[in-house]
Structure formats: structure tokens, C-alpha cells
Amino acid sequence: MLKINKLKEKLNNGEVVIGTWNTLASPLVTEVFAQAGLDFQIIDLEHGPFILDQIHLHVSACENSNNCTPLVRIPSKSDWMALQALDQGAHGLVAPHVDSAKSAQNFVNMSKYHPEGYRGFTPFSKAGGFNNTSVPLYIERAINETLNVVIIESQDGLDNLDQIVLVDNVDVIYFGAYDLSQALGCSGNVQHPDVVKAIQQGVEKVNHAGKYAGGFVAQSKSDIEQMINMGMKFITYEVDSSILHTHTRNVVDWFENEK
Secondary structure, three states, rough: OOOOOHHHHHHHHOOEEEEEEOOOOOOOHHHHHHHOOOOOEEEEEOOOOOOOOHHHHHHHHHHOOOOOEEEEOOOOOOOHHHHHHHHOOOOOEEEEEEOHHHHHHHHHHHHHHOOOOOOOOOOOOOOOOOOOOOOOHHHHHHHHHOOOEEEEEOOHHHHHHHHHHHOOOOEEEEEEEHHHHHHHHOOOOOOOOHHHHHHHHHHHHHHHHEEEEEOOOOOOOOHHHHHHOOOOOOEEEEHHHHHHHHHHHHHHHHHHOOO
């Protein structure tokens, strides 16, 4: 059965947390990164070649570490996909392209059981412990322990942020720097002053509302420091594929030069 969400607990205690984007769809790679000590991984169904009925393997790989929280980014805000990810044990969901309070509220509704939402109910799942002997406890944990992350990646999202931050049960607001760079007319340049300014202003609104902010994809310690200095608590370090590629490439380049 779903247990206490350690990631949510750390955020609520004021801690800064660090995780990565998981795109390779390998449960063993997921477990490697979990064992390395990350606070969370975002299982990326939008950009990764994941098979829906394999989500539970990545959830278990994270849970085996006893400290890494598995979140699932669904590729669209659809009820059935949110239901599948949560029933297979995801400790939270990440929703793309949230651009209004209504969009954020619809996402919350599909992720929470009554009375907080309208998520379809069954206790006979990985999340529910595969049985119906502790239904009240399961409902309580499913409502209180799952974490909701919404991604702001459009001008509309920025314009409507004042209302989005007021939506109950939205925990983390993540600024998708690459998509925002497109929306702001500087595609791919996530460090463009306009992008940085827009995200900085957004982070301040998020923090003022008592929510947690994330954004960018840090690729170095200095990038992480920049995010923390901006007031972010939810730090995404790199992408699993890039971590493997960069480390290997550095060794190969060194080796070629030493021969």
C-alpha cells in the first residue's frame, strides 16, 4: 500500500530536494539512480519510450531504495492515464501544459479521490495493497500523500500564474524553461534574460503562495546553485540519458587524447 510520501515530507519541512528526469525506460537504470540517493525521479511518459503496463516496475525500483520517490509525468491530462499511473503505485503525477486555474483544477480532480476529486476507485491495485482490508487508510493516504506537480510552459501559463498558485492540492509548480524559451521568442536559450526574468518572477509568486517551485534542468553544480538562489526547492538535475552519455563521453575523450 502507498506509504508516507518522503518527498512531500521533506518539502513540507522546508528542505530542498533533488531528482532527475527518467527517460530510458529501464527499471535497472531507475534502480541505479534511486540507489545513488536521489530524492525523486520523474518517469517521463511524454518523452521516454515507456510502456504503460511497466510503470509499476519503475515504482518498485524507486521504492527498493527506501528514499527515492517515483513521480510519473503523464503526456496529457487525461483521466485514464492518471488513473493507470497512480494505481500502479506512483507517489505523484506531473502534468504538462498547465495554462490556467481551470486546467490545474481538472488535473487535481483526476488525481484525488472523493471528496477532493473524482479519481476512479479501486483498492485492488499496487497502490491499494491489492486488497480491500484497509480501505479508509488507503483513501486517506491516496489523498494526502500523493504529490501533484504542474508544468508552466506557455505565455498563458505565466499570465495566469496568480490564479494557478491558489489551486488546492497543487504542490509543486515547475517552469519548463525550454518550452518557455520558445514562447518568449528565444527558442532553446534557457539562459536568455527574458526567460530567466520570467521564471524568477514566477518562482517568487509560487513561494509567496506557500507552494514549491522548480524549473530548468541543471547540468552542473553551478546550475543547481542558480536554481536554489532563485528560490527553487524542487531541483531537477540532468536527464538519465545525458548523465550516462556525458560521463562516458568524458572518459572516451580523455582516453583518445592519452593514447
